[in-house]
Amino acid sequence: MLTFRRTRVPNVAFGCGHDNEGLLVDAARLLGLGRGNPLILATELAEKHPPFLLPTLGKVEFPLLQFKRCGSSFSSLRTRTCKIHTPSLFAVHELDSLRTRTRKIFYRTYGHGPIKVLMIIGLAGTHDSWLPQIEGLTGTVIPNVDQLMAAVDHRDAAAELGGDGDDESGGVEVCAFDNRGMGRSSVPTKKSDYATTIMAKDAVALMDHLGWRKAHVFGHSMGAMISCKLAAMVPERVLSLALLNVTGGGYQCLPKLDRKTLSIAIRFLRAKTPEQRAAVDLDTHYSKEYLEEYVGPNTRRAILYQQYVRGISASGMQSNCGFDGQINACWMHKMSRKELELICSAGFLISVIHGRHDIIAQLYYARKLAEKLNPVARMVELHGGHLVSHERTEEVNQALVELIQASEKKMNPYDWTNIHKKNSGSAVISFKPNFEGGSKLSFMIYILEKLHVFVLYFFSLFVLADFEVDYESDENAHIVYSALAVDKELQPDKVKRQMSVSNGKLSVHFEAVEARFLRASFSAFVDVLSLATKTIEEFSEGMEL
Template identity: 25%
Template sequence: MNTKTSLSTYHEGRAPAGDVEIFYRQFGVPGKIPVIIVHGLSFFSYDWMGVAAALSTDREVVAIDMRGFGQSGRSVAHDYSLRRNAADIIALMDHLGWDKAVLVGHSMGGRICLLAAGWYPERVAGLCCLDFAPDLAAEGRKYVANSIGRQPDHFATIDEALAYHGHDPAALGPDDPMRKRFREFMRPVEGGWELLRDLYFRDKFRKVLETGVRQPEEADPWVTLNKLNYPFLVVRGAGSNLFASDTMAKVSGANPHARVVEIAGSHDLAQDNPQDVVTEVKSYLNAMGV
């Protein structure tokens, strides 16, 4: 296990999970019930380091790279099902010796955490879904499909990757946080730089773009959300293109245990508004007494 210093002291580790190892960044020391942060499709654990550090003042907090992302292993069998991802969370908890944890999931990570709460209720002490609700807005769904589905195998330069993802490379100095972020989420390969995300996900969205047919849901997250029998937090970014504002009322109406709040920011809450994310999650943890 390696120790690094950034924002606060943290440790890096790897937990065996099925056919891969899950990479994680671990903050804090044992105290209250620990927290696991799970990123979304266009993100990785690096994006959540600031939030993880801020939440770790009285407990351990782990931010993971999901299988196929970042420094976690890529499944040769392309075993990226929701159930397998949920099982990876439990494998991580077993590796760390944790009986229970609070799950904090962003976007697709929110879907996985919600379903994990339904599939493994005895292991989940609380749930926070960040800019995720079971219904995805059409605008955001289309944007994600195009952004990921049209991604090339690799980019010639990091500047090319920045431009593809909507950033102006000329405006980003060598030490700019966004430039640094892309350096962390890419690796050199023959012919350029590759995103640290298995091309399986690109190919999955490419097929949707080509055929117009989406794969059926592996599990209905509304069913799980309806059945949760303890308080859980759902946070919407006010400028989100994936979580429509009118879906907030649908979530509230589906389960009286849901606390649904809106904060400033786009879908990328870790970048836009980490302070309010920390405030809302800490408030939830305190209210739950965990």
């Protein structure tokens, strides 16, 4: 037994086994905790439930002990703190016919900081497909678990210089993972176990596992479909949304039918070896111009071919169950009008990023989705193929950084969007009271009532309208938003209304099939808006959301 005398060792843990991958299961359970408990060191315990057990899920922060041996005894002890993520697998529990099934999802985290980014890859892709973006956001492609020892050594050096070696202010932490059916995650055998909704729940469970209350969510291809479902499922947990090479699913997943894409499809289905799969993947992922460019004495195609063969050989060919299941998820994917409205009303900013030469996900459908997400979406079109994140890495990374920065600054969606719908016309009305003396809310009511008739006449010329009222208070704007949200459109098939609140402003977007429907909807809207605003003016003190 190892005994410490006159040594205070609070909150201590020893661990853990499995080549430090953090898989605290079965024989590698370990270990001890401090804070009044006996300190126990138990490596490779055979017991099913050792006395003190670190959780098998979660992010752990604990002191590491360093012992210096003098002769045959320990002569000194000191502690230092290091943050690591353990483990790299977490379990998703599903209930099926009264049986609980466990699915394992493999993930990696990179970088440290208060800004959290969740990256969801597409069909047949693994987490490391995001490495160009991970490096662009965090400055490293080395997973945090592999940086453990380097981090400890860095802290030692920092401590000797008088610092703590842990400056995370403004930093970014990224999590990327393998979707079910691919890589080192579980591969369910039933097609019914694959759906973008189910896979979105996997992603939400991963956020819970990491302890992330909110995150910027970035998705590519099928991963972008999953990201849309996640955003509609838990919009309050999304800080921003980036959709790369996305479509609406279903028939929109079908590539443009021509001789080239038909040949690629046949080669893809026949590919049985890493070499065959690598050759066809290059034609699907990149534009022809990019592949034919020379980098030194070799073309990009030759260089990338070798990289793809090594990567596919290392991760293994995707199983038939995984491939069929993920294809099924894409084919069955569909975003309802209600889901899109939930995303728009949440108010977070969106970037739709697409390659103009994408032969898998057609640009036309990405544009249509971006229009449906107006006014919170920005369309970014780049010269590239389906894997535009690799072909145009700098431009994509810049777009993602701009999205994060705009979201952190809470930019107004109307200042963010660059989408202008092509239709019979639109109108923009904005009220920003600025006067000396008196009540601003009273003045706003006065303006609304005086201009009501004029605005109705003005809107009669259009079928689109954007309306903004500046309350100069997030609280008041949210109160009015809550009151108006209850009053649904009487003819939702003829008039759509989207509302959002940002920086004390209530922004409303109207869209109608005919101008007469817009007039009627706007008239009723102004009546409720005026009543809500007057109520705030009269009873503002003590009012709560």
